[in-house]
Structure formats: C-alpha cells, structure tokens
Amino acid sequence: MNLLLLHPEQHLEGPFWRLDARQCEHVRQVLKLSEGDQCRAGVLDGEIGFARLDSIKNNEITVFFKAVSPPPPPLDLNLLLALPRPKMLKRLLVDAASLGIKRIVLINSWKVDKSYWRTPNLKAGLLREKLLLGLEQAMDTRLPELRLAPRFRPFVEDELDTWAGPGERLLAHPGDHADLPHQQEGPLTLAIGPEGGWTPFEVELLAGHGFHCHRFGTRILRVETALPALVGSLMRLP
Amino acid sequence: MNLLLLHPEQHLEGPFWRLDARQCEHVRQVLKLSEGDQCRAGVLDGEIGFARLDSIKNNEITVFFKAVSPPPPPLDLNLLLALPRPKMLKRLLVDAASLGIKRIVLINSWKVDKSYWRTPNLKAGLLREKLLLGLEQAMDTRLPELRLAPRFRPFVEDELDTWAGPGERLLAHPGDHADLPHQQEGPLTLAIGPEGGWTPFEVELLAGHGFHCHRFGTRILRVETALPALVGSLMRLP
Structure with a gap:
C-alpha cells in the first residue's frame, strides 16, 4: 500500500x-x-x-x-483478456491496475474452462478489491472500468467496436506475423488469449473486427508474465 | 509444463x-x-x-x-536483482527463466529484510526447481546460472565488472533521469532494487561501476510486474 x-x-x-x-x-x-x-x-x-x-x-x-x-496519467490501452484461471485473475487485475490500464473486458474463449465463470472471484466486490490494490500499489486513484463478457461472439460482433473505439487493435499470436510494434502512442486495444491460445475461429472473428496478429518472440509465457511484458513492449509507460 | x-x-x-x-x-x-x-x-x-x-x-x-x-535463443540480459520476499522470489525465478534470462545474481541491499536470506527457499535445489519450471513453460532447455551475493559492496566492488561483462548497465530508478532506452540489442545488465528502492549509497556504488539511472514511468510497480515490463520495454524478445 x-x-x-x-x-x-x-x-x-x-x-x-x-x-x-x-x-x-x-x-x-x-x-x-x-x-x-x-x-x-x-x-x-x-x-x-x-x-x-x-x-x-x-x-x-x-x-x-x-x-x-492529479493522479498519474492512465495508460491509453484497452485490454481484452480471455478469462484466466481464478488464481491468476487476482494477480492480473492487480497488475493491470498498477500498470495504468483503465478499461478491461474479461471475455470467454473456447479454451476457457467453464468452471472459471462460476468462481466466487468473479463477484464484483472481489474484482474491485483487486483493482483497488493495484491503484494503491501504483499511487493511482482512477478505478479501471471492468466488464465481463461470458459470451465471446455476441460481445465481439455487437459491442467490441464501440468498446474498443479508435486506435490500433493487436493480437499477440504465434506464427509467421510481423513483430509486435513498439512504443505506440495509443489508443491501443490489446487482446490476450487463454492458455493454449485463441481458436482459429476466434482469431478470424477478431481479425474481422480490426485486430492484427503480431509475433511476440518464440517463447510461451504465462499470461501474468505476458501482460506486463506486452505492455512494456507496446507502450511508453506514463 | x-x-x-x-x-x-x-x-x-x-x-x-x-x-x-x-x-x-x-x-x-x-x-x-x-x-x-x-x-x-x-x-x-x-x-x-x-x-x-x-x-x-x-x-x-x-x-x-x-x-x-536447438532451444530458443537466450535473452542477452544479465539480471542483478535485490533479493525479493520469499513468496515473490519463486515467481520471479519462473518468470526470469521463461523470459530467457540466463544470468541472475540475487544481491543484498539495505532494504532487503535480513530474514529473507535465511528462508528455506534459498536452498539451491528449490531455486533450481523454479528455474526449471520457467524453462518448461517457455519450451527452453538452457538452465540459467544463478548466484547469491549476500554482501552488496564486496560483490559490486570485486565481482560485478567480471560478471556483467561488456554492454550497457541500467538501473530503473525514480527521479529526473533519461527515459529507459528501448529495443536494445544486448548485452545488457539490468539492476532491479528492493521494495523501497536502492539507497543513495547503493545507487552511487552501482553508478561507479557503470550503471546509468533511467526513468521507467511514474508508477511504483511490484517487482514481479516490473521485471517483465522492463524486459519487454528494453529488448526485443527472441
């Protein structure tokens, strides 16, 4: 604190x-x-x-x-995150808030275990508590806006465009893609998949809504390692 | 795995x-x-x-x-890390290994709680186990070399130059410094302080051994968030 x-x-x-x-x-x-x-x-x-x-x-x-x-400037990055395992979720929310991320959607994906959506961690009060811990860590006061999207396709098709707004949309995805861009100014929207990655259908649907696939090295990182590494790589921390 | x-x-x-x-x-x-x-x-x-x-x-x-x-290329970065709290240490070692860091020194600092040096986590077998978990995560096989430096000054004065070798030496430190450089090629040596930061004496001694202070945003991050964010910011992940 x-x-x-x-x-x-x-x-x-x-x-x-x-x-x-x-x-x-x-x-x-x-x-x-x-x-x-x-x-x-x-x-x-x-x-x-x-x-x-x-x-x-x-x-x-x-x-x-x-x-x-005033509090430190926010990070001009929206995070679309496949719902992680409950234990990871807590840490990711603290990290996201401390990094200055202000808009987060936790979304379903084929490889997200159904049970994750039933965990008590998803209660609004507990999610908020983790975000507050991140603010206290980083000496920030602006509470991130967090939404749950338990259905992938309806969210992507009906709400993603409005939610993400203008700016580049990026997907870190293994394969023969361009390297991740660096030191972007923002606004940016970053999609991070579940363990095992997004399915081809999901990648295609995201691509249809403006997301470009990028390579982020050859190593498979845990989501909680990948998030700060991606943020550090993509943007200049304010 | x-x-x-x-x-x-x-x-x-x-x-x-x-x-x-x-x-x-x-x-x-x-x-x-x-x-x-x-x-x-x-x-x-x-x-x-x-x-x-x-x-x-x-x-x-x-x-x-x-x-x-062959295994994925290593990250050409040496990590000089003030010994973190035991709970954090485990995660940091997994993260460091999964990010491809191959040379790590855990060093003392004025603000490192003395009890951290007496924790059972510091047994060689347990440290190695965490590094192996990081390798399994990132599909790597090259075990990082890990050293303990329970005395700050003797290590910095007598061994740091040889250990760090050529290449830039960086210290992320709050204050009126140049922004952290990006996308370095390596070799690099990165020093990460304890909670509460290095003391002025420690910063001065490190500066006397080639370390330059850099600003990394205005937010105070937990060490386990800062490490991947710094690595992502400093280097292109291989």
Missing part, C-alpha cells in the same frame, strides 16, 4: 476523512505513524496528496487530507 | 528416457497420452524435439526422444 486510497464513504467533513480497518492497521503496523505524521494519500477517482494523522482514538483514525496533484 | 524437460539421470540408452514422477503424472492426467502418442520434449541444456511414448508399465513411462532443433 503506497497510497492511502480514501473512499467517498470515509469522508467526514471538510478535509477530514476516517480510515478504514485495513488502512488503520497499515498506518499503525507498517508505517508506525503518530498524530501529526503524514503519508501519501489520494481520493478515489480524485487527486493525490498527503494525509496528516489528525487523531487516533480507540480504534478510529481520522486524517486531514491535502490534495497536491 | 509445455515441454517435458529430460534430465541426464533419466537417460536409459540410445534415444530412450524414463520420465520422472511429475512428468508421468502430467503425461497421464493432463496430456492423457497413450503408447505411441507424442509430445514436446527437450534435454536439459540440449536440443528440443518430440518424445514418443514407448511404454507405460506399472508406474514407469519410457519415451523415445527425437531432437529437432
């Missing part, structure tokens, strides 16, 4: 905010702050700055928040 | 090899192969090709291995 991320329901009045239980523990156990000390803080979807410990009473900590600057 | 990685002690005679318990389970449970079926395989530090199931008897599986091609 590099940033105390203050949520609207924590607002008291004026510049005063009440920390939640996890933040209290962090402030006490990790940062070991006393009254008057300060640390980095930000307001969800708002500015970042400093929180000065105003009072510690019983189990309640109130802080005085002072905004200093 | 995208590759059955055959170790010297598994060699029987001629083209025949015996699978170990983990490989047997993978072949039976995941790949569900029968006699005569084949899958990707490689010989540790040797070529990659195919293994054809020769016989399944009791709990023993023997395969006929046919070499087809």
